[in-house]
Amino acid sequence: xxxVKSFGITGVNGYIVDVEVDIAKxxxxxxxxxxxxxxxxxxxxxxxxAIINLDYKFPVGNVVxxxxxxxxxxxGANYDLPIAIxxxxxxxxxxxxxxxxxFMGELSLNGELRRVNGxxxxxxxxxEHGIKNVIIPADNYREAAxxxxxxxxxxxxxxxxxxxxxxxxLEPGPLVQVQKANFDTLLAxxxxxxxxxxxxxQFVAKRALEIAAAGGHNIxxxxxxxxxxxxxxxxxxxxxxxxxxxxxxxxxxxxxxxxLLDAEHGIVLTRPFRCPHHTASSASLAGGGKYxxxxxxxxxxxxxxxxxxxxxxxxxxxxLLRQPLENHNIMISRAAATVEYPASFVLVASMNPxxxxxxxxxxxxxxxxxxxxxxxxxxxSGPLLDRIDLHIEVDQVTYDDLTNxxxxxxxxxxxxxxxxxxxxxxxxxxGTEIHCNATMDxxxxxxxxxxxxxxxxxxxxxxxxxxxxxxxxTRILKVARTIADLAGSEKILPEHISEAxxxxxxxxxxxxxxx
Amino acid sequence: MNExxxxxxxxxxxxxxxxxxxxxxxxxxxxxxxxxLKRPLVSIVGTRDCTRYGLTVAKDLAASCAEAGFAVVSxxxxxxxxxxxxxxxxxxxxxxxxxxxxxxxxxNHDLQEFIGTHGLLISxxxxxxxxxxxxxxxxxxxxxxxxxAVIAVEADLHSxxxxxxxxxxxxxxxxxxxxxxxxxxxxxxTNDLIANHGAQMITSTDDLVKSLTGRGKxxxxxxxxxxxxxEQQNILNILKTDEMHFDDIVLESGLAVPQLxxxxxxxxMIGLIEKLPGNYFVAK
Numbered sequence: 001x002x003x004v005k006s007f008g009i010t011g012v013n014g015y016i017v018d019v020e021v022d023i024a025k026x027x028x029x030x031x032x033x034x035x036x037x038x039x040x041x042x043x044x045x046x047x048x049x050a051i052i053n054l055d056y057k058f059p060v061g062n063v064v065x066x067x068x069x070x071x072x073x074x075x076g077a078n079y080d081l082p083i084a085i086x087x088x089x090x091x092x093x094x095x096x097x098x099x100x101x102x103f104m105g106e107l108s109l110n111g112e113l114r115r116v117n118g119x120x121x122x123x124x125x126x127x128e129h130g131i132k133n134v135i136i137p138a139d140n141y142r143e144a145a146x147x148x149x150x151x152x153x154x155x156x157x158x159x160x161x162x163x164x165x166x167x168x169x170l171e172p173g174p175l176v177q178v179q180k181a182n183f184d185t186l187l188a189x190x191x192x193x194x195x196x197x198x199x200x201x202q203f204v205a206k207r208a209l210e211i212a213a214a215g216g217h218n219i220x221x222x223x224x225x226x227x228x229x230x231x232x233x234x235x236x237x238x239x240x241x242x243x244x245x246x247x248x249x250x251x252x253x254x255x256x257x258x259x260l261l262d263a264e265h266g267i268v269l270t271r272p273f274r275c276p277h278h279t280a281s282s283a284s285l286a287g288g289g290k291y292x293x294x295x296x297x298x299x300x301x302x303x304x305x306x307x308x309x310x311x312x313x314x315x316x317x318x319x320l321l322r323q324p325l326e327n328h329n330i331m332i333s334r335a336a337a338t339v340e341y342p343a344s345f346v347l348v349a350s351m352n353p354x355x356x357x358x359x360x361x362x363x364x365x366x367x368x369x370x371x372x373x374x375x376x377x378x379x380x381s382g383p384l385l386d387r388i389d390l391h392i393e394v395d396q397v398t399y400d401d402l403t404n405x406x407x408x409x410x411x412x413x414x415x416x417x418x419x420x421x422x423x424x425x426x427x428x429x430x431g432t433e434i435h436c437n438a439t440m441d442x443x444x445x446x447x448x449x450x451x452x453x454x455x456x457x458x459x460x461x462x463x464x465x466x467x468x469x470x471x472x473x474t475r476i477l478k479v480a481r482t483i484a485d486l487a488g489s490e491k492i493l494p495e496h497i498s499e500a501x502x503x504x505x506x507x508x509x510x511x512x513x514x515x
Numbered sequence: 516m517n518e519x520x521x522x523x524x525x526x527x528x529x530x531x532x533x534x535x536x537x538x539x540x541x542x543x544x545x546x547x548x549x550x551x552l553k554r555p556l557v558s559i560v561g562t563r564d565c566t567r568y569g570l571t572v573a574k575d576l577a578a579s580c581a582e583a584g585f586a587v588v589s590x591x592x593x594x595x596x597x598x599x600x601x602x603x604x605x606x607x608x609x610x611x612x613x614x615x616x617x618x619x620x621x622x623n624h625d626l627q628e629f630i631g632t633h634g635l636l637i638s639x640x641x642x643x644x645x646x647x648x649x650x651x652x653x654x655x656x657x658x659x660x661x662x663x664a665v666i667a668v669e670a671d672l673h674s675x676x677x678x679x680x681x682x683x684x685x686x687x688x689x690x691x692x693x694x695x696x697x698x699x700x701x702x703x704x705t706n707d708l709i710a711n712h713g714a715q716m717i718t719s720t721d722d723l724v725k726s727l728t729g730r731g732k733x734x735x736x737x738x739x740x741x742x743x744x745x746e747q748q749n750i751l752n753i754l755k756t757d758e759m760h761f762d763d764i765v766l767e768s769g770l771a772v773p774q775l776x777x778x779x780x781x782x783x784m785i786g787l788i789e790k791l792p793g794n795y796f797v798a799k
Contacts, residue, residue, distance in 0.1 A: 204761045204794060207772040223793070353792060360792025365700070369563065370593050370622050393794035395760055461784045483773070498777040505794070 005102035006082040007122035011339030014125030020066040021086030034067030049109040078116040081105035100132040111158040115139035117259040123147040142266020145181035152178040190269040192238040197410035214421035215482030216436030218347040223394035229350035238411035241419040272303035278312040298341035310349040311379035391506040421485040449477040540639035547635035558588040558662030561595025569669035577602030579720040605633035612654035613646030655679040664689040670704030758797035
């Protein structure tokens, strides 16, 4: 019996799978056990064809393949390569010891290797378990370029792998050893698909997005159709601070499991921007499925989750956001598995001010009754609204704004200010679990958002005169803290409080109806 | 908490003004301050689908009528009715098209409760009657009859408000209408009343009170001058002609966004300007 190592994935973490291949005497048979799913099971046929097409002999006898641990469900096609290696080792075509080696890869019928999902988490597991060498498909090259403490080789085909093991194994030969890449140089070349400089007008919305980016605050944009909410939201990712290596690895792991990495980059360099459609199901948002896959909110980890036309989403979908918005992860329990996915994202939502979209607009007349508007706004529950710090109203840009030749500030300039503000926060929260103002708990708000007498007076006056609801209080303090950080001020000054108050329009909408 | 009382046609408390109707209600359920019925009454009516202009005017007119000793009658519907009740504070009578224990429209729940406690609720229907298609127009005849004068604030050409006004004219009540922008749907009905149907035009709140009471308004309240900074005055000048979007104020004033946000919030809090839905601002 021969044992070859490979990897399985639960959630976003890998574990070692021992692929045991045994050829017993007796009637010819070919069995695969160890809780394989269909893709794994069908792999044995691919393996057989690949071996035969490479002109090796497929063993005659009862071939039994076991994937251990037998209790964990195995998914995906990445066991093709280890199974093939195991069979070839059994037939003495390969006769080198393989305790230091692990394999993953999908085979084509003629023996070529195809890319597989979950390479990054698998390699990290290999490092943990002290495996020295891993062979992966050539298309997964870039994904491996950031894992240190291990030799990773890529191969184009099963033939490459076999000829390496039948050779002297001193030179990589047909294999290619993965070279470590420099994260910072790659990061500098990261390209975003859009830029704030192309967004005309919308001064207040841009300012609010800058604050949201600087403090990690969730934000909702309210405005009529065609007012540029979606464009603003898309540009939001471009003003967030650049990804750190750890963040990039976390996000890459998730994207790797979901099979979303492209071969060119291999790792995630720009903060993800996920915009699930409003018909999305709870499972697609939160993650899940029969054996659990990361959902949209996890794919948005360390980036932006954009919910366009938020009230149109299912109530249950919106409510499930509450836990991740609070804990920054989500626990998915299914019959087959319970997994935890990280989900730390900034929520950017957009909505119309009323069902027809034109309430408060100067361009078209709103046809909605007050009760309809209340019903529409009521679709976003109080507890969820509680977690959104900034409310911004946007209106259509005027013709003058559109034709104004002057380009606005570009994303890089704004990003610089945001990064500076984040640096202040990193210092403030050094040694704690949180990174930005938005996630401060009650004790921290008390400690870091001290108000002087003047600011206190303004806040009090705001509650008395502006119909603010009580839930606005902490939100305003946190946002004011971020505004002060952007201004480089250690204290929260009266003007910071005043500005923060101006970003709470939805509270006033709700209350204003009965005024 | 006030109890619901029942007044029959012919009772002492029964409002005499209703006897002008061909079909005066046989009984009235009432809740609240019955003394309001002894005051001179003015009815303020208008469309539910109103504009901000209508809301402001209805509120102001109701407030000055209340100040001049009138009680303001309206129908507790959304829009103009709601604004009129709010403007008159406790000096208001709401005539319902449903039973007094039924809260309709739901958004006026608190207002209905307030009027039931401090003002007066009237309905010709039993307390738990839910109202129907015909009962609200029926209630309008009571609104038209109760007031010695009836004021239409905003109405489009097909508004039910015009029916109330016609009823009031049949009953020989003084009819007033608030003129408005000729391009605005909500003023077309009221402008038409002035031009073609003999409604008196209201040109100011003082004008109305003078016309209703036959005497001028007492001296105006002296509003203490607010301390206005140069910056604030600058913004007020910009907002002099029309309401403006935040972004346009940025362009006009040349101020940076954070500064302007701060400034506008402060001005709003001391009541110099008002923030409207859609991030528009207007001078008060």
